[in-house]
Amino acid sequence: MKKKLANLLEESINRCIEKGFLKPCTLPPIEVDLPREDSHGDYASNVAMTLASIQRKKPRAIAEDIVASINDRNSMLESIEIAGPGFINFFIRQDFWVTLLKEPDMLKSRFGESSIGGGKRVLVEFVSANPTGPLHIGHARGAVTGDVIARILEASGYFVSREYYINDAGNQMNLLGRSIYYRYRELFGEEEAFPQDCYQGEYIADLAREIRDRDGNEHLHRKPDDAFAIFTEYGCESLMEGIREDLEAFGVTFDSYFSEKELYRNEGVTRLIEELMDKGFVYREGDTLWFKTTDFGDDKDRVVVRETGEPTYFAADIGYHKSKFDRGYDMVIDIWGADHHGYIPRIYAGIQAIGRERSALHIILVQLVNLLRDGIPVAMSTRAGEFVTLREVLDEVGRDAARYNFLMRRSNSHLDFDLELAKKQSNENPVYYVQYAHARIASIMRTAMERGFDIPGYDDVDLSLLKLEEEMELVKAIDRFPDVIEGSARSLEPHRIPFYSNDLASSFHSYYNRNRILGDDAELSRTRLFLVKNVGLVLGNALRFLGVTAPERM
């Protein structure tokens, strides 16, 4: 509906220009919004006001010209009003509203999809947790955020690939190997003190036991450096396997895993550094190489090759991003924990230095999760081995509730996640509200069948029977769904979908409590059945975008 009205306005403005009412100019984007007040119409536009400054003319006068030139071929409009400083308010005819139900009924599970992406290739990189321990709840929020952004973009005409960057090189990996090694020695009674700086978690000892069960004591006689390498590799692979399984149980899958170690092996990092040197973005100071990120707005230059001759993590990361673009992606999305925000200017400097547009990279920061149990904070630290794993959360609160809770908030705001609250199967838990509406509708459909109704399609019902305000509200809400998904895709904001779903579920519950769907009047019942069926369809589609199940009964 929004788009139909915007088109109507655009045509009219062009006509005004032809007739000389308005001076030729480049049109501002035509916005059509939902007014807060019902008395301001079903939709409203402020074009007259935005044109006013360009045209140097009074907004109300412009609005009048535009309204006079509108050609409502399809008889959508009940009336148009000009209000306040120059708003154009549209009132849509009731019999036009109901025709919009044709679309969801035809498109079914594809209702909500669009082609705004135009086939652009997008890489979404997310989670990318170091394989030094199992995923914990902090990773979970980034995981669902990335997953849902990928789902939305896929539905919006983008060609999407999901990637996990494995930091399987560097100090933390060595530390992992050492940690397992010392636990391994303990198993054979080598009781030196377990180093403080090593990973303390119980899972380290588990890994050590696995190696003992497989290889016995053979690593005891190796030189520590050789043993570290073996233990590192084993730990990394084993932990990655666990991570993959946990994510899958959480409904999150990847198309590719990109290994940092591979990047080094393929000379990706050396080639990158050479490129930066060739382009003159790098200077030498003693034995270290500095990248002039300040040329791109960073507040200080950054080291890319250490005194020791080893490239930094940063160097590898630019190399990794170069690889993303070299693989042909038009748009790259990184989902990061908010604690990495300081890193943003430097990575932008990196991609600009390799000749890419800033606008091709979108970094989404996901704020940290405050884990609570009954309102009391739960302390977490990977190093100390104190944390609640993703697996534990899944086992305790379930996948649907966990996902929904993470998706309800803007990723940019801090999130309290209360384990007890998320676990409750009651009205305190918003996921059930939407699911319940879906299940309830499914139940109505079942009852209807039992009573001998068919489930009608668009052409089999008399839509003029939909007269109630609540019914119009539902029709309007259904019609809005594609706009919500599109807005969500453009802004990369998944949280809009839970909010919309909640509103739609609320309108439905309210309608249901006030009116009978299946009553004495067979024709009316069939029409209402049709309406409600489409509400269920949209709720189902919305939940699918969120990766949450849409139950038929619960």
Added chain:
RNA sequence: GCGCCCGUAGCUCAGCUGGAUAGAGUGGCAGACUUCGAAUCUGUUGGUCGUAGGUUCGAAUCCUACCGGGCGUACCA
């Protein structure tokens, strides 16, 4: 110190990229099941949008300063 994020109802949060009289949920209070699912619904209570300036037809939204909370500020990843 510097940088980023956040500050909206008692609590948890939306606010459609600058629009008209600021909204939900939750909590409190009062109500609705012999009829399609009460995990539901209806009504009511509740706000100087952190503070002070500025930009303009118009600001919770943009700019500046300050206050409060979080997170960064490595030749770690």
